């Protein structure tokens with residue numbers, strides 16, 4: 363025979379889950395109490411009752427008993443039935459829908475578990491509540507062991523509303539202890555700064571209204587009327603940073619809006635985001651990671667929304683489609699605002715956040731086509747904005763890597779070319795995109811090998827004259843896997859030009875790593891190398907005085923080897939290439955040789 367039995371809830375276990383596993387913030391019970399008070403006021407407003415909403419929090423301390431926090435609101439209150447139904451039944455809420463978003467509800471509570479968080483700091487929750495519907499007053503005492511007492515207070519006639527008493531647990535180190543004026547004040551300000559009802563804190567006979575000024579920002583129209591200094595002050599209060607510039611943003615629905623502050627210092631690309639978000643005017647988090655696109659690291663924002671779904675702890679938001687849409691739409695709003703910033707602000711911004719802007723520009727053509735004039739690039743003449751570069755040069759060449767730039771910078775300068783170093787983060791992507799986007803600007807990618815095509819070849823007589831010596835030098839350098847060639851080029855003070863492709867640079871690196879590895883790994887690495895790897899070329903400049911002397915002074919083969927090897931080592935060092943083992947040995951050998959001559 364089967365019997366229908368009821369689940370039992372083990373309240374102590376529930377409290378453990380709440381305090382140790384659900385909430386990260388240990389002061390969450392203050393948020394839950396604020397939220398309940400606020401929701402009760404919202405519910406009373408729905409009854410169309412005429413009253414001035416207020417939340418009154420007092421902290422009492424005495425030598426005889428533990429400190430107590432009393433949360434008082436003039437909201438809808440609860441009838442006796444509702445007390446049984448909603449207070450004494452876990453996970454039952456009077457606030458309807460369990461999901462945020464389309465329902466457009468203005469309640470903050472949802473799950474019917476928030477009040478339990480008070481048990482993290484208090485053995486007992488006492489609630490005295492007067493219903494706005496029946497005007498009956500009920501006292502409810504819930505204990506952390508899962509029992510509760512309820513009694514009707516017939517003798518008192520109170521205004522509608524609720525008082526919740528929590529008394530500090532006896533514990534040496536209570537997590538999230540707000541039973542002192544300073545922390546309680548801070549916590550109330552943190553969670554309640556945007557809530558509509560006035561929040562007053564009373565302690566030792568002194569009353570202070572905490573949200574009078576800050577709550578104005580949460581109203582769309584008022585936010586637009588706030589002065590610059592006030593908006594900057596809010597940034598300092600909530601995000602803790604002294605910002606200089608900001609703009610107001612909102613998404614397409616207008617249900618998420620707020621302030622986008624421009625971070626006044628450089629931001630690391632992996633930095634954690636700082637975005638404070640309020641849901642239905644209640645503070646949710648200061649570090650919302652997904653509400654703005656990744657590129658928007660240079661923005662810290664304060665946002666108010668009523669269209670996102672919080673996770674159960676209400677310390678973050680569900681990463682769902684709604685959040686993605688909001689993030690994308692806010693991203694567009696940020697871009698639009700940047701575009702309309704005054705030139706001075708934009709230049710200042712670029713100075714600090716050029717990397718973030720480049721990140722965005724490399725992904726987003728629309729943004730790029732607006733922002734490119736302000737982007738700084740490294741050129742032969744130092745750092746310049748693309749605007750200046752385009753203004754002063756008809757044709758602009760750019761390299762793919764820093765290494766390629768280094769290889770050809772001297773000859774490019776001699777030819778008075780405008781050469782941009784595309785080797786820094788995002789630059790080559792941006793320049794590539796601009797090449798297509800702005801055909802009239804004649805942006806051209808150039809690699810070092812192409813550049814060598816412009817070096818002047820020797821005439822037939824010269825070729826004949828130097829063919830033997832060239833052969834000898836190539837023979838000497840064969841084991842270092844580099845070819846020697848003779849050309850004429852500007853600048854004439856340059857004796858050599860060392861050019862190699864990306865492939866030959868990679869092969870070189872592979873060999874160096876193999877040298878430093880154990881023999882098994884070494885073999886493996888070397889097997890990755892092509893059989894006949896592409897060779898770099900060391901060009902000797904026949905227009906250079908030193909090179910001319912070397913080539914015409916009738917040196918012996920041995921002397922010639924020392925000279926050409928030394929020039930090669932010099933080229934490697936000038937190009938910042940680490941030396942391979944055999945090159946290092948060769949350099950030392952040649953130094954000794956020279957020492958002995960002195």
Ligand SMILES: Nc1ncnc2c1ncn2[C@@H]1O[C@H](COP(=O)(O)OP(=O)(O)OP(=O)(O)O)[C@@H](O)[C@H]1O
Pocket residue numbers: 394397398399402435437438439440448449454455456457470471472473474475476477478523524
């Ligand atoms: N100050 C109050 N005034 C009136 N009713 C209250 C008050 N505080 C709590 N309640 C009632 O107690 C119920 C349970 O509150 P609790 O905070 O546990 O959950 P909730 O606010 O409904 O949802 P959530 O868990 O999402 O916060 C509420 O649904 C509400 O009916």
